[in-house]
Amino acid sequence: MRLSDRAREIPESGIRKFFELAEARDDVISLGVGEPDFSAPWAARTAAIDSLERGKTSYTSNRGMAALRERIAVHHERYDQRYDPTDEVLVTTGASEAVDLALRALVDPGDTVAIHEPTYISYAPGVELAGGDPLAVPTRAEDDFALTPERLEAAGAAEADLLVVCYPNNPTGATMSDEQFAEVAAFCRDNDLRVIADEIYAALTYGDDHASIATQPEMRERTVVVNGFSKAYAMTGLRLGYALGPADAIDAMNRIHQYTMLSAPTTPQYAAIEALDRCDDEVEEMVDEYNRRRRLVVSRFNEMGLDTFEPGGAFYAFPDCGGDDEAFAEELLEAEGVAVVPGSVFGAGGEGHLRVSYATSMRELKEATDRIASFVDERW
Amino acid sequence: MDAEREVLDVLARNAREDIDDIAAQTGLDAAAVERAIETLEADHVVHGYQAVIDWDRVDEGKIRAVVEINVELDRETGYEEVADQIAKFPAVDALHLVSGDYDFAVEVLGETMQDVSQFISEQVAPMPEVTQTVTHYIMETYKDGGVRFEDGDDDDRLSVSP
Numbered sequence: 001m002r003l004s005d006r007a008r009e010i011p012e013s014g015i016r017k018f019f020e021l022a023e024a025r026d027d028v029i030s031l032g033v034g035e036p037d038f039s040a041p042w043a044a045r046t047a048a049i050d051s052l053e054r055g056k057t058s059y060t061s062n063r064g065m066a067a068l069r070e071r072i073a074v075h076h077e078r079y080d081q082r083y084d085p086t087d088e089v090l091v092t093t094g095a096s097e098a099v100d101l102a103l104r105a106l107v108d109p110g111d112t113v114a115i116h117e118p119t120y121i122s123y124a125p126g127v128e129l130a131g132g133d134p135l136a137v138p139t140r141a142e143d144d145f146a147l148t149p150e151r152l153e154a155a156g157a158a159e160a161d162l163l164v165v166c167y168p169n170n171p172t173g174a175t176m177s178d179e180q181f182a183e184v185a186a187f188c189r190d191n192d193l194r195v196i197a198d199e200i201y202a203a204l205t206y207g208d209d210h211a212s213i214a215t216q217p218e219m220r221e222r223t224v225v226v227n228g229f230s231k232a233y234a235m236t237g238l239r240l241g242y243a244l245g246p247a248d249a250i251d252a253m254n255r256i257h258q259y260t261m262l263s264a265p266t267t268p269q270y271a272a273i274e275a276l277d278r279c280d281d282e283v284e285e286m287v288d289e290y291n292r293r294r295r296l297v298v299s300r301f302n303e304m305g306l307d308t309f310e311p312g313g314a315f316y317a318f319p320d321c322g323g324d325d326e327a328f329a330e331e332l333l334e335a336e337g338v339a340v341v342p343g344s345v346f347g348a349g350g351e352g353h354l355r356v357s358y359a360t361s362m363r364e365l366k367e368a369t370d371r372i373a374s375f376v377d378e379r380w
Numbered sequence: 381m382d383a384e385r386e387v388l389d390v391l392a393r394n395a396r397e398d399i400d401d402i403a404a405q406t407g408l409d410a411a412a413v414e415r416a417i418e419t420l421e422a423d424h425v426v427h428g429y430q431a432v433i434d435w436d437r438v439d440e441g442k443i444r445a446v447v448e449i450n451v452e453l454d455r456e457t458g459y460e461e462v463a464d465q466i467a468k469f470p471a472v473d474a475l476h477l478v479s480g481d482y483d484f485a486v487e488v489l490g491e492t493m494q495d496v497s498q499f500i501s502e503q504v505a506p507m508p509e510v511t512q513t514v515t516h517y518i519m520e521t522y523k524d525g526g527v528r529f530e531d532g533d534d535d536d537r538l539s540v541s542p
Contacts, residue, residue, distance in 0.1 A: 019540040032540035121542050170542075292390065292405035299404040339540055362394070366401070 014345035047274035064091020095228035095241030117347030138349035145174035168201035171355035173311020185216035203232030238268035432525035
């Protein structure tokens with residue numbers, strides 16, 4: 001069949017190659033997984049089951065169930081984010097849909113969208129599908145992969161129309177503080193940049209509380225915040241996310257959403273209500289366990305001589321492999337059966353690094369880091 | 381969280397963690413971990429380190445029972461004194477004073493059901509304070525020590541994902 005130019009121009013994801021290499025073997029310990037190893041809290045799962053038993057299988061309102069939007073609004077007060085559940089919250093099919101809707105609602109053809117890199121791989125293709133031009137803004141290891149006005153300036157982001165920000169960051173695990181965001185916010189105000197802030201890992205921070213660019217002065221009205229249930233509540237497969245923003249942006253996103261998705265799936269909305277009502281303790285337990293793994297992984301990589309900064313959030317460490325990251329990842333998989341994702345897959349600034357996911361059991365993490373240490377010793 | 385609590389959280393999950401790994405997971409140094417463990421032991425917070433065992437999978441495994449015990453106390457004898465006597469039997473694996481319809485919940489381990497029955501009828505029931513016992517043999521254990529008993533793990537996540 002003849003395909004559209006647009007479809008043909010979508011590049012193959014760099015992750016795909018490693019997925020295929022890893023899938024070809026059956027003895028692999030994978031530190032390449034971008035989702036929790038926990039299951040959704042049982043209370044949330046039973047709420048979903050219960051809703052099915054009661055026959056709750058119809059559409060919900062386009063914006064999502066009112067009871068869920070109200071709870072989302074209350075939940076976000078903990079981050080000092082205040083949104084009206086009636087017209088400033090939109091429930092979506094995963095945070096991925098929210099990012100796509102935000103890009104389509106905010107980007108005109110020819111608009112430039114600045115994206116700090118290394119980062120999650122979906123933003124640049126999303127910008128292109130919306131008719132915009134992505135502009136890579138490399139972040140650097142010496143800044144612990146934080147975004148700075150200097151990096152934005154150097155990349156030419158002053159001329160951009162929009163900025164996508166993702167902290168806590170996939171793949172680096174980097175977080176940013178209120179002070180750091182204050183500088184980026186000033187850059188955005190000075191250069192009239194609107195912002196999409198993907199904060200899907202907000203609940204997974206270790207030490208400092210999550211900070212958001214949307215809470216900086218005069219940033220609320222120029223920012224769409226994206227979040228969801230996938231990472232915090234281990235609900236990736238249930239596909240439920242949401243966007244928070246000024247009413248005009250949320251309304252525009254909802255107009256696209258009502259034709260392309262109609263409403264987010266109903267069953268996970270019931271699970272999400274229960275998750276917000278009752279599952280804070282379980283999230284806290286997951287965060288504590290990630291935190292122990294995080295410290296173990298970071299200390300083991302530093303011990304084997306691969307410099308690793310302390311990631312403040314998400315569930316990734318980003319060690320410097322001191323050479324070609326793709327070669328390292330391929331040879332490691334071949335020699336030791338451990339899968340990691342080369343940092344260069346995530347864009348400029350990721351080269352020479354590895355994304356190591358610690359969303360796997362402590363036992364596997366120890367075994368995998370032992371194998372990586374012997375690989376580094378003998379072959380690297 | 382203080383150092384002892386951090387160390388305790390690790391040990392509660394895996395008592396076999398070595399000092400260096402506990403140090404790495406808690407961000408403490410190895411000496412601080414050792415001190416924390418010494419304190420936990422000295423304060424009788426940690427009484428021992430045991431494996432979580434599925435006895436059904438062991439040849440010549442053990443029989444377990446939960447026994448409800450009712451007692452009648454008098455001026456000289458309180459729960460402490462009764463508990464002290466019951467706890468002395470090696471067959472008693474765990475002993476709790478509980479709220480509700482009976483006084484003590486006792487977990488008993490024996491080689492055979494007969495062993496356990498004999499132990500209850502010949503050693504526990506005759507105690508002057510004991511007025512009633514109800515023995516529940518454990519037929520199947522699905523979870524113990526916070527660990528679900530099942531075969532292997534079923535990680536069906538994609539091995540590499542963004």
